[in-house]
Amino acid sequence: MARIEDSGGTATPQLQVGTPGAGGLGRRRFVRYLLGFSIVSSLAMIVTPIVGFLIPTRTASGTEGGRVLAGTLDALPVGSGAVVAVGAKPAVVVNTTAGIKAYSAICTHLGCIVAWDGPANTIVCPCHDGRFNPTTGAVVSGPPPAPLTPLTTAVEGNDIYIVTG
Amino acid sequence: MTAGAKSEEGPGGVLGWVENRLHLAPFIGALLHVRIPANAKTFYLGGITLFLFGIQVVTGTLLALYYSPTPEAAYESVLSITSDVQFGWLIRSVHHWAANLMLLFLVLHLLRIFVQAAYKYPREITWIVGGGLLLITIGFGFTGYLLPWDQRAYWATVVGTEIAGDVPVIGSSLLLLLRGGAEVSEATLARFFGIHVLVLPLLLGGLVALHLLFVHQQGLANPSRAEARPGRVTAPQPPDKLKPFFPDYILDEVIAWYAVLAGLVILASLFPAGLEPKADPLVTPEHIKPEWYFLAVYQLLKLVPETVGVVAPVALVMIIVLLPLLDRNEEIRPRRRPIALGLALVLLVAMAVLTYFGGRV
Incomplete structure (x- = not known):
């Protein structure tokens, strides 16, 4: 030292x-x-x-880019809708008078999965009765704070695709 | 409170707060403040093995957070750990290398105890518990090997369990028990995973605690003087030169751990754990080989009838575990134990030769 x-x-x-x-x-x-x-x-x-x-990776629960067959026009006539799986996430597809529309089926309120309500012609969340406009995804009634997230669709012949990524 | 009064009462702050309630100081003092023979040469091998086990617990727990133990998902989850998860390749490779090093250092520790005759009176039980630790560590290697569910893992397990099936009398039952069915399948993977992450860690943890308790109770062996036996008249000898276990020995031990950790990270970085194609129960790849520590048995099975090839290693392990009960020679100096050391040397050379030829393609 x-x-x-x-x-x-x-x-x-x-x-x-x-x-x-x-x-x-x-x-x-x-x-x-x-x-x-x-x-x-x-x-x-x-x-x-x-x-x-x-720390989870960003792709851990996500879906890779691409197209997912969501249904056919035969199975989904105008005025009907269905919830389909897009990778690991659900989507709601509706055949409206304004064409095929698809949204994330995860309710913007508390994350429940929405369903198609044919007689009422709305997308409905069964948890708190939130209702969405099938043509725009906008909230019609109930507690959801935001519209459903829209997804891109493509129709080729009879097939309906949801485009991701 | 005065400064003098405070120092007499022990530490202040959080430590003092805890100490006032639990009174742990005498317990920790009894654990740490022991004295060991100044000439004890452990080469820190046992402590390093324990350190590597600690690394396995940490990295294994992390891997289990991402791993899926089903044939459909296991391979993909390991692939994802290796390529997607941050530091996943490092954690997996460190787990892989620490497993190998743990077995290596355990065997070196065993050899050190053998050469210094520290398994003799009064440490026979400590050795036998150590033998149990060796068997459990081999079990870890065997069960962990299947988990990536790649071709090498799958077929090494098919062959390994088949070998267990050749054990006389209980072979077929053992095979069924290990595989959880007739073939290596989903049931085998679930079984090996459960044994690897639950059964063996609990067993090893318990036996390690016992092993350390015994070492603490008996102290380290003096390599140059046999322990006095009760009821024997021996010439009076000067007392052993001693040194403190804490901090002198512990500090050296921690330095050895640092060196091992550095070596481990270097090995994991330069030679990361690989992954072969996904397991295919219909296609056996060419030149399928087990891990290095099973190569001697693998080669032996090529040379001798199956029953001999299975019984001989089992008998050898039993002899090693029960060595203190078989070797009744009280001498501890290596030069005065030519038969024991000679036999050990022959065994080591034989295993090295078998391993060498087993490893050649």
């Missing part, structure tokens, strides 16, 4: 760095800082991959 040497040969006592009152960083304290730094950096090294591992 460095020490402040007595240069004059006088009676000035030698001052060790770290002696209380010398104003420097004490040896004991320096070693303690070093040890603390080592422990913290070791923990960081171990915890970083663990935390990273625990």
Whole structure:
């Protein structure tokens, strides 16, 4: 350890760095800082991959881009609707007078799955009776705070596709 | 409260708050403040094995959060862990390498105890419990190997369980019990997964606690002097030179753990755990081989009749586990135990040769 040497040969006592009152960083304290730094950096090294591992990947529950066959025009005449699976997520497809419309079937209120209510000509959420307009997805009545998320559809011949990604 | 009074009462702050309620200081003191022979040479092998087990518990728990133990999903979930999940390749590769190193260090620890004759009086039970730990660790390797459900995993398990089926008398029942049916199937995967993540960790944890308790009760063996036996008259000897277990020995041990952790990360980064094509019960791939620690048995089975090839390793393991009861020689100095060390050397060379030839394609 460095020490402040007595240069004059006088009676000035030698001052060790770290002696209380010398104003420097004490040896004991320096070693303690070093040890603390080592422990913290070791923990960081171990915890970083663990935390990273625990964070779910964005694609974990998502669906890959592409087209999913949602039904046929024969099975879905004008004025009817159905809930179909698009990958792991449900979608509601309705054949309206304005054409084929599809929305995410997850209710914007509390996440229940909506259904097609033919007689009332609305999309209905069975949990709290939220109702949506089949042509626009807008809320007609009930507690949902936002319209259903629209999905892109494509009709080829008799087949109805939902385009994702 | 004065500063002097505070230091007499023990630590302040959170530690003091807990201590005032639980009075753990004497217990922790009794665990840590023991003295060990100054000439004890453990090479930290047992502690490293314990450290690696700790790594297996952490990484294994993490892997179980993403792993699906069904034939339809197992392979894809391992693939996803390896390629999609952040640090997934690292966690999986560290689990893979720590498993291998754990067995390696366990065997080195066993050899150290054998050469120093630390299994003799009064430590016979500690050795036998250690033998149990060896068997459980091999069980970990065997059951964990199937979980990725790739071709290598599947067919190594088919062959491995088939070998168990050749054990005399109980073979067919053992085969059925291991596989949970006639073939390696969904039932086998569920069984191996349950054993790997639940049964074996609990067993190993319990036996490790016993093992450490015994070591604590008996202290480390002095490699240059046999323990005095009760009722024996021996020449008076100067007392052992001792050194503190804490912090002297523990500090060295932690440094060894750091070195192993560094080695582990390097191995996992340079040689990450791979994945073969998904298991196909209708196609056996060419040159299917087990893990390195089963290669000697694998090669032996090529050379001798099946029953011999199965019975010989089982008998050998039993001899190793029960060694303190079989070896009644009280001498501990290696030079005075030529037969024991000679036999061990022959066995090691034989296993090394079998492993070498077993590993060649």
